[in-house]
Amino acid sequence: MQSTPTAEDRIFQVLADPSRRAIFESLTRGEAAVKELTSRFSISQPAVSQHLAALREAGLVKSRREGRSVYYRVDPRGMKPLIDWIAHYRAFWTHHLERLEDLLEVMES
């Protein structure tokens, strides 16, 4: 069971903001331009850009420029620390529950 609090803390911290989380969830449905994202939410374009910058810094999204537009998409690898953490727990329980069965065998009823 390993823990990498720094990477997880960073992910949670960035996603703790409801608007930012909504933008991120919206991007999980596909790539979108800043302008398009702004039209989906009732917040200003600078605010959307600021949220996107925070998401990018945390490694959760990637951007590319095309002409005057900047397009954003989810970088699935950004969530890897959290997914790894869950995988660690699956291994942790498998191991420890085998020990539980061994213990039950030697315990008095």
Place this chain on the structure above:
Amino acid sequence: MNPADRTPPSQHATIRFEYDFAHRPEKVWRALTEPSLLERWLLPVRDLLLEEDAAFTLHADPQPGWDGTVHCKLLESEPPHRLRYSWVVGALDTVVTFTLEPTDTGTRMVLEQTGFQAHQKPAFGGARYGWGMFLGRLVELLNDAA
């Protein structure tokens, strides 16, 4: 024992195991709740009281970035059927539930660890939300990207 990992493939926010033990629920319950027994299969435990809201700690080996302490709070204790407690490590706040059902041959135990959600810390603006299908969708994205 059939150590079956029943975690639905797209629901990675929950870990679920089902086990069949050839032992009665009362005996399994003791292994889940008596500190000297708990230590022999899970982790050393401190201050465990089977009272609602009582805090206790489990102690794993320290690792870089983590002192090995799991912070728990008892949420539900219904002997010998259901035991539920929070399991908090750093920013991650999960809930572990053991459910015991008597069977013809002994006990069916279901273990679930749910949540994997942000811990209530000032730094997180009091955020607390479940991952649910949201994380499942990301796992699919991750698989597609691999």
